[in-house]
Amino acid sequence: MSIAVVTDSTAYLTLEDRKRYNIQMIPLSVNLEDGSYEEEVEITASEFYEKVRKQKSFPKTTQPPIGKFVELFKELAKDYDEIISIHLSSGISGTYQGAIQAGQMVEGVKVHAFDSEISCSPQGYYVLKAAEMAQQGASAEEILSTLEEMKTVLRAYFVVDDLSHLQRGGRLSAAAALVGGLLQVKPILHFEEKVIVPFEKIRTKKKALRRVEELLAQDAANGNQLQATVIHANCEEEGKQWMNQLAEAYPNVEFNLSYFGPVIGTHLGEGSLGLGWVKKF
Numbered sequence: 001m002s003i004a005v006v007t008d009s010t011a012y013l014t015l016e017d018r019k020r021y022n023i024q025m026i027p028l029s030v031n032l033e034d035g036s037y038e039e040e041v042e043i044t045a046s047e048f049y050e051k052v053r054k055q056k057s058f059p060k061t062t063q064p065p066i067g068k069f070v071e072l073f074k075e076l077a078k079d080y081d082e083i084i085s086i087h088l089s090s091g092i093s094g095t096y097q098g099a100i101q102a103g104q105m106v107e108g109v110k111v112h113a114f115d116s117e118i119s120c121s122p123q124g125y126y127v128l129k130a131a132e133m134a135q136q137g138a139s140a141e142e143i144l145s146t147l148e149e150m151k152t153v154l155r156a157y158f159v160v161d162d163l164s165h166l167q168r169g170g171r172l173s174a175a176a177a178l179v180g181g182l183l184q185v186k187p188i189l190h191f192e193e194k195v196i197v198p199f200e201k202i203r204t205k206k207k208a209l210r211r212v213e214e215l216l217a218q219d220a221a222n223g224n225q226l227q228a229t230v231i232h233a234n235c236e237e238e239g240k241q242w243m244n245q246l247a248e249a250y251p252n253v254e255f256n257l258s259y260f261g262p263v264i265g266t267h268l269g270e271g272s273l274g275l276g277w278v279k280k281f
Contacts, residue, residue: 003134003143004080006072008064008095009040010088011124013259021131024072027055028095029062030262037064039262048262049234049270059266064096069102077109082140084112086127086147088119091194092267112140114147117194121229121258122156122276129218129281150278157199157215158231158274159208188212196267209242212275216250219277226253228277233260234270242273253277 007013008150009027027038030048037043043051052059074137075085085103087096096115103111114130116123126147133143141252151166188199202208220226230246232239239257247255260268 001081001139003082003138005127005134006076006083006085006099007123007127008087009038009261010093010095010119010151010263011086011127012040012120012258012264013127017128019125021128021135023127023131024076025070026064026068026095028064028093028263030266031060031062033057035265037115037262041048043262045259045261045265046234048265052266052270055094061093061263061266063093063098066098066102066105069099070105070139073102073106073109073111075254077106080109082110083142084114084130084134084140086114086123086130087115089117089194090115091117091190092189092196110140112144114144115194117151118156118191118276119264120156120231120260120274120276122154122278124148124258125227125276125278126153127175134218139140146281150281151273153219154276154278155190155215156274156276157188157212157218158268158272159188159202159205159212161186161205161271188246208275213246213249216246216253216275216277219279220250220253223252225280226250226277227280228253228255228275229258230255231258231260231274231276232272233265233268233272235273241272246275254280 006024027041029036029038032051085099090096099113130143133255185201185203186205188208189196189200190199230239230243243255243257
């Protein structure tokens with residue numbers, strides 16, 4: 001049985017990875033004052049942050065229309081028996097639900113929608129693993145079982161400069177933002193039950209990043225081979241510096257650098273940093 005792997009733009013996979021594993025990508029859009037743009041297709045992350053600095057209103061994001069899924073699934077049905085469609089958390093976007101609905105509308109191919117319950121490069125971990133296994137001839141059931149197992153050991157934390165982006169965008173409740181004056185601190189955030197919530201309240205960004213490193217250290221100490229990604233919101237040099245420091249301290253962890261693109265950047269804001277990791281499977 002041949003299996004196609006689909007994801008959305010918020011996995012922020014490199015073009016090289018998408019080509020190498022023949023991963024299909026459905027873009028989400030960001031709405032700015034001068035128009036709507038499909039991220040990773042019509043606008044780059046750096047272009048997005050530059051435009052946002054010049055506009056007065058808060059950008060908005062849009063999930064892909066179901067028609068885009070239907071069109072892609074119909075095309076894939078010509079060459080594949082099954083599709084595994086992996087998407088950002090259903091707690092912050094309707095994209096996953098859109099994939100389910102589109103899968104029910106297309107004949108001749110079985111669509112398995114997978115809720116990553118997260119986003120960005122950690123979402124990409126699932127996509128790359130699924131594509132790698134599909135190339136090796138694994139069944140859809142074997143792939144989905146491995147992805148569920150990965151969920152139990154995948155971790156991701158991020159630190160934002162300004163919580164108001166998340167609050168205004170509806171991705172963090174006003175109550176959560178105001179508890180203990182969260183807007184005045186640099187909290188560590190993470191996904192829990194598919195939504196973004198504070199993990200710990202920290203007073204400074206430096207201390208918050210150090211605390212995230214402690215969490216990585218706990219998992220690295222048990223001898224597991226880990227892969228980890230430093231994720232930045234238009235602060236590449238800061239991200240690289242942190243990644244290099246971590247790589248020196250944890251030789252059993254394979255690090256790479258990624259970014260918060262327009263859609264996720266809309267909700268986190270420029271200057272945010274994140275770290276995600278998972279045990280190698």
